[in-house]
Amino acid sequence: xxxxxxxxxxxxxxxxxxxxxxxxxxxxxxxxxxxxxxxxxxxxxxxxxxxxxxxxxxxxxxxxxxxxxxxxxxxxxxxxxxxxxxxxxxxxxxxxxxxxxxxxxxxxxxxxxxxxxxxxxxxxxxxxxxxxxxxxxxxxxxxxxxxxxxxxxxxxxxxxxxxxxxxxxxxxxxxxxxxxxxxxxxxxxxxxxxxxxxxxxxxxxxxxxxxxxxxxxxxxxxxxxxxxxxx
Numbered sequence: 334x335x336x337x338x339x340x341x342x343x344x345x346x347x348x349x350x351x352x353x354x355x356x357x358x359x360x361x362x363x364x365x366x367x368x369x370x371x372x373x374x375x376x377x378x379x380x381x382x383x384x385x386x387x388x389x390x391x392x393x394x395x396x397x398x399x400x401x402x403x404x405x406x407x408x409x410x411x412x413x414x415x416x417x418x419x420x421x422x423x424x425x426x427x428x429x430x431x432x433x434x435x436x437x438x439x440x441x442x443x444x445x446x447x448x449x450x451x452x453x454x455x456x457x458x459x460x461x462x463x464x465x466x467x468x469x470x471x472x473x474x475x476x477x478x479x480x481x482x483x484x485x486x487x488x489x490x491x492x493x494x495x496x497x498x499x500x501x502x503x504x505x506x507x508x509x510x511x512x513x514x515x516x517x518x519x520x521x522x523x524x525x526x527x528x529x530x531x532x533x534x535x536x537x538x539x540x541x542x543x544x545x546x547x548x549x550x551x552x553x554x555x556x557x558x559x560x561x562x563x564x
Contacts, residue, residue: 340489346517347488349510349524349531352559356531364520364533368543369557370550371417372456372528373464374403374448382452393463393504402464403453404549412447414440421528421562428458430526435563459525461506468546469532470500473519475545476538484511486525524559 350359356367377385380399384391391399405417414420423440425431448455456462473481474496481499484491488511499505506512512521519538523530529550532539542548 340487343487343489344517346520347482347484347491347511347513348486349522350559352524354558355555356553356557356559357555360533364535366534366536366539367553367557368532368539368548368550369529369553369561370462370465370532370543370548371405372458372460372462372530373405373549374408374456375454375463376401376403377452377454382454385454393466393506394502396463397467400454400463406549408444408447408453411451411453412443414443418562420444424455424458424528425526425560425562427455428526430458431560431563456528458528459510459523460508461512461521461523461530465530465546465548466506467500469521469542469548470496472542472545473514476519476541478514478519480515482511482513482515483509484513486510527559 345360345363350356360367375385375396377400380391380395405420409417409420412420414423419437419440422431422435422437423444426436426438426441427444444455447453470481479496480493481496482491483494483499483506493515494505510523510525513519518534520533521530522533532542532548534542
């Protein structure tokens with residue numbers, strides 16, 4: 334009889350927090366602070382708006398070089414959505430990422446109408462944001478890190494990458510979900526069904542990187558969960 338193979342528990346310094354537990358509780362004893370940073374909306378400037386479909390979606394570098402970053406705060410104002418929490422709920426509703434009782438159809442409609450009117454692209458869920466990653470990687474280099482591990486969702490596969498290579502060719506990130514320094518002191522991770530990523534480290538490092546990069550988002554409290562928009 335074949336023995337059932339059971340994977341070991343993944344290293345918490347290398348993966349995204351689970352959705353069924355407060356984020357800081359998941360990382361307790363591993364990371365002191367966690368900052369949720371939003372994936373910006375995208376406004377094409379020197380590239381065709383109609384390219385943004387599954388068959389012709391531009392590369393990360395094309396987006397970074399030919400589009401404008403639209404913050405959640407600015408888009409919230411454009412769309413007339415009451416809060417960032419409602420904006421997150423609306424985005425999740427559009428991708429059918431919430432149970433029916435938690436969906437916000439009105440906010441979803443406002444988001445879609447505003448994107449159509451203003452020729453803006455919604456942020457993609459589960460992928461590192463194009464406009465943010467180079468700034469974040471360059472900032473991590475200023476702390477003294479030249480190498481960083483790049484891993485899949487559960488970090489069963491990982492590869493050590495030279496940070497300068499990731500900066501020059503951001504497309505290397507591809508569908509990878511986790512970036513963590515060789516000493517396991519910093520983690521950047523994204524949840525597969527969310528339009529934001531997590532920056533995890535000690536308090537001083539997180540604050541330094543947030544301020545240096547001008548990240549838009551918020552610091553997790555002891556109660557913040559992945560689905561923080563749900564009451």
